Amino acid sequence: MRFTRVELVFVAFGALLGLLVALVFKAGWLAPSAAFPPFIFVLLGLGLSEIVAGLALGRSPGALVGMPARLLAFFIGVGVLALLMGGLG
Numbered sequence: 001m002r003f004t005r006v007e008l009v010f011v012a013f014g015a016l017l018g019l020l021v022a023l024v025f026k027a028g029w030l031a032p033s034a035a036f037p038p039f040i041f042v043l044l045g046l047g048l049s050e051i052v053a054g055l056a057l058g059r060s061p062g063a064l065v066g067m068p069a070r071l072l073a074f075f076i077g078v079g080v081l082a083l084l085m086g087g088l089g
Contacts, residue, residue, distance in 0.1 A: 007069035010050070014073030017045045018080030025085060038085065042077040046070070 003011070021041045024030055032038060050070075054061030065073075 001068055003066075003069055006053075007065050010046075010053075010065045010069055011073045011076060013049060014042070014046055014077035015080050017042050017049075018077035019084065021045070021077075022081045022084035039078045039081055042081060043074060046073055046077065 021038055024041075025032060025038050030038075030041075050065055051061045054064045057064065
């Protein structure tokens with residue numbers, strides 16, 4: 001499967017979001033919680049960014065990025081988060 005340019009940017013944004021969430025938790029700006037784990041911030045950030053991009057481009061947010069690209073962006077974002085934090089917990 002080949003990704004479009006928008007989907008590749010979305011995947012790169014997922015990695016950047018994982019990096020930012022890890023840095024925020026490492027800096028101590030947010031305390032880790034068992035009820036709200038850090039990878040949820042990656043998931044919420046990806047969802048909100050897709051909604052904002054869809055509204056800005058005048059397209060339906062669900063039609064902007066395909067499901068394989070969404071999954072890849074989430075997995076790469078969580079992978080970067082886990083690498084930088086030493087785990088997901």
